[in-house]
Amino acid sequence: MKVLVTGGAGYIGSHTTLELLEAGHEVVCIDNLSNSKVESIKRVEKITGKNVCFYEGDIRDKGILTKIFTEHKIDSVINFAGYKAVGESCQKPLEYYENNIQGLLVLVMTMREFGVKNLVFSSSATVYGNPKSVPITEDFPLSTSNPYGSTKLFIEYMLKDLYKSDNSFNIAILRYFNPIGAHPSGLIGEDPKGIPNNLCPYITQVAVGKRKELGVFGNDYNTHDGTGVRDYIHVVDLSKGHVLAVNKLAENPGLIIVNLGTGVGYSVLDMVKAFEKVTGKPIPYKIMPRRPGDIDECYADPKLAKEVLGFKAEKTLEDMCRDAMNWQTKNPNGYED
Ligand code: NAD
Ligand code: UFG
Numbered sequence: 001m002k003v004l005v006t007g008g009a010g011y012i013g014s015h016t017t018l019e020l021l022e023a024g025h026e027v028v029c030i031d032n033l034s035n036s037k038v039e040s041i042k043r044v045e046k047i048t049g050k051n052v053c054f055y056e057g058d059i060r061d062k063g064i065l066t067k068i069f070t071e072h073k074i075d076s077v078i079n080f081a082g083y084k085a086v087g088e089s090c091q092k093p094l095e096y097y098e099n100n101i102q103g104l105l106v107l108v109m110t111m112r113e114f115g116v117k118n119l120v121f122s123s124s125a126t127v128y129g130n131p132k133s134v135p136i137t138e139d140f141p142l143s144t145s146n147p148y149g150s151t152k153l154f155i156e157y158m159l160k161d162l163y164k165s166d167n168s169f170n171i172a173i174l175r176y177f178n179p180i181g182a183h184p185s186g187l188i189g190e191d192p193k194g195i196p197n198n199l200c201p202y203i204t205q206v207a208v209g210k211r212k213e214l215g216v217f218g219n220d221y222n223t224h225d226g227t228g229v230r231d232y233i234h235v236v237d238l239s240k241g242h243v244l245a246v247n248k249l250a251e252n253p254g255l256i257i258v259n260l261g262t263g264v265g266y267s268v269l270d271m272v273k274a275f276e277k278v279t280g281k282p283i284p285y286k287i288m289p290r291r292p293g294d295i296d297e298c299y300a301d302p303k304l305a306k307e308v309l310g311f312k313a314e315k316t317l318e319d320m321c322r323d324a325m326n327w328q329t330k331n332p333n334g335y336e337d
Helices: 011-022 039-048 062-071 086-091 093-113 147-165 199-207 235-249 268-279 303-309 317-330
Strands: 002-006 026-031 053-056 076-079 118-124 170-176 178-180 214-217 232-234 255-260 285-288
Touching (some): 011 026, 053 062, 062 093, 076 235, 086 093, 086 147, 093 118, 093 147, 147 255, 170 235, 199 214, 214 268, 232 317, 235 255, 268 317
Parallel strands (some): 002 026, 118 170, 170 255, 178 232
């Protein structure tokens, strides 16, 4: 199949592009490079020995989307393009609504015009807000506490309405938990700009001496050691979940909404220990105040993804930490090197 991957040069997009190529699909990418470098795509081509048809452009630009859908017979679209930083979304809400929601609207309206009706959308566990219990199943109540989360939730509503109005669409809404790690080659990985917001890239930067110590945001949560618990999933497993979703959409399943997680939660201090084990060195840290908006525990019930997509995360926490370290060590400045 020919798959259009928007945001394909980004962290999850580049890994998914690679897995799609390995599974025998053809990939067309569009990315405006606002949070990535085209080098990631070059490396995907190097690893796979296959070509990616790359367009530098913005999904809010109907002109370039029209050009892509005219030049290629696209079977399915995976939409990763969007802004994703929770903190930044509180400072720049309008930019987030404009990029994420407007981008999705222009994309889906152009798809409809060209009769392309298979879409995978990157949603997030953030749509569960502060869940009443764990593990989280897909029928839990949805809520949002920041503009980033609101964009995900509003888009979910929009896609559900679209499906109701036209059930010839096949839509997979994938709610990711916490993707971490990198491709085992160490050639592609997460390349955050400036100080990382997320736990794992911060730890890997501490591990290689780029940052002095990790700040642990709170040790008074209602968890086994007081630090926040999350469901970390290897980005390669997550990417394989997208390949399964694309294959599933070809069977005309209608609307699918599933969690992509492992079903296991680890605390911040569990993660520190796991990285210490892999690196053989201590990871210095200090306990800091809670980060506003963080919740105690968040992990998936992964059963529905197994039933619907045949998805099961295979990689271990050790794989995640080792592959993250391999990428960080080989690319101390990300794709700048
Ligand atoms: P990323 O920033 O690495 O990738 C997003 C890509 O989209 C970037 O390459 C960026 O340049 C591009 N982009 C942004 N706006 C665009 C636009 N208007 N037109 C074209 N390209 C545009 O982020 P990621 O971690 O790979 O996340 C991918 C998707 O998954 C995002 O939608 C994100 O919200 C979602 N998600 C990520 C996580 C996570 O923890 N990484 C968790 C849940 C959901
Ligand atoms: N944390 C620290 N120190 C840091 C960074 C994080 O202690 O420097 C803690 C947080 O308090 C939290 C845990 O590590 O307990 C994980 O934090 P992340 O920032 O890595 O991830 P979040 O669970 O907060 O959020 C991520 C994405 C969101 C997405 C969510 C669910 O950033 O966009 O996963 O998919 F919505």
